[in-house]
Ligand SMILES: Nc1ncnc2c1ncn2[C@@H]1O[C@H](COP(=O)(O)OP(=O)(O)O)[C@@H](O)[C@H]1O
């Protein structure tokens with residue numbers, strides 16, 4: 001069996017004086033979607049930061065395609081295909097759409113082509129000269145996904161990309177995520193809309209107060225039990 005794209009093994013992490021993550025084990029197999037669910041403050045963003053290399057774990061190991069990357073910097077991980085789409089809009093509001101896209105093209109190595117990416121995000125094609133900050137939240141999030149795509153990623157870490165967007169826009173985002181997955185990219189998806197996450201994910205991990213409370217195939221999740229025990233009323237749109 002091939003190595004998972006991303007492996008998180010026995011990871012502990014936190015901030016000065018605050019232990020947040022305890023003994024986290026997650027495998028993200030190639031070409032699959034892993035959803036990370038959990039209430040506010042559970043540590044989801046912190047875990048994505050550890051995966052991206054922005055926060056060094058106090059214990060544990062991270063692997064990319066089987067190779068240990070625990071001590072790699074965020075930029076080195078990014079060059080090797082780890083792409084974080086942070087909370088909020090991961091775009092430069094003062095730059096045009098075209099500039100936002102062009103700056104993601106790597107100097108060398110595998111790269112998606114801008115034209116191919118614009119086929120997946122046709123709305124952006126009409127907005128190449130528009131400043132990103134003047135677009136709607138959904139359009140900015142599409143631009144963030146397009147930027148991620150251009151880096152030719154192996155694994156994309158997505159932190160609540162649907163936050164604050166209208167249901168129809170969230171639909172579009174998930175269509176784009178599905179297209180990204182179909183190119184063989186792995187996704188680690190932090191998502192507040194449980195039903196959407198369950199519909200898209202192969203595997204689900206539930207994070208509760210910094211620990212994995214459940215991990216398993218999305219098809220085996222007791223959705224109602226999950227919502228009742230951990231997640232409150234996070235069900236729409
Ligand atoms: N930069 C930071 N410094 C100190 N504590 C932080 C920092 N960022 C997050 N935390 C704390 O870590 C815990 C987990 O936060 P976070 O990872 O953002 O959770 P989630 O994304 O699941 O809502 C919270 O208790 C939060 O207050």
Ligand SMILES: [Mg+2]
Nearest residue numbers: 044045046087
């Ligand atoms: Mg968060």
